[in-house]
Amino acid sequence: MSPQRVCHEVLRSVPLLRADQDLRSAAWEVIGARAPALPVLDVHGRYAGIFGEREFIGALFPGYLGELHYAAFVPDTLDEALKQRSECARHPVSKYMNTEHIEADPHCSDAQLAETFLHHRVLIVPIIERGEVKGVVTRSDFFRAVAERLRP
Helix, strand or coil: CCCHHHHHHHCCCCCCCCCCEHHHHHHHHHHHCCCCEEEEECCCCCEEEEHHHHHHHHHHCCCCHCCCCCCCCCCCCHHHHHHHHHHHHHCCHHHEEEECCEEEECCCCCHHHHHHEEEEEEECEEEEECCCCEEEHHHHHHHHHHHHCCCC
8 A cells, every 4th residue: 555645644624715805804814724825716616816924914015025135224114014004904815815826636746746835935735626625735734744754
C-alpha cells in the first residue's frame, strides 16, 4: 500500500466567502478560520479567487505601498490609514480578492502542490473538484506534514 498524499492528510474544510461580502465581515471570517486566506465564490457559487491577510492589508493601505521597496519614509500610522480608508470596510471582497486561479484538484501529487506553493508564493491552495471547493491546503500545514516525514 502506498503512503497517503500530503494533500489528503492536511486538507482543511474552511468557510467560503462570497464575492459580494463586505471586507469587514470577510476579514473576521478569515480570522475565525485560523487560515491566512479563504476561497471566494462568485454569485453562481463557483470558485472566483482568494481573499485573505494580504488582500485585506492591500485594501487598507495606499496601493503604492506594494510597489515600494522601503516604506519608512511614509509617515502614516495605522490609525491614520484606517481613518482615510475606512470606507473600504464596506467594499465587496471582489474589489480586492486575488483572482489568479491558483488551485489544485484532489488527485494532485505532492510535487504538484509543492510546485504551486513555490512558484506562486501563496499561503493557501484551494482544492477544487468539478468546480466545487473541497477545502484548502495551507502552506504551513503542508510544511509541517512534509517535515514530519523527515523525522527518524
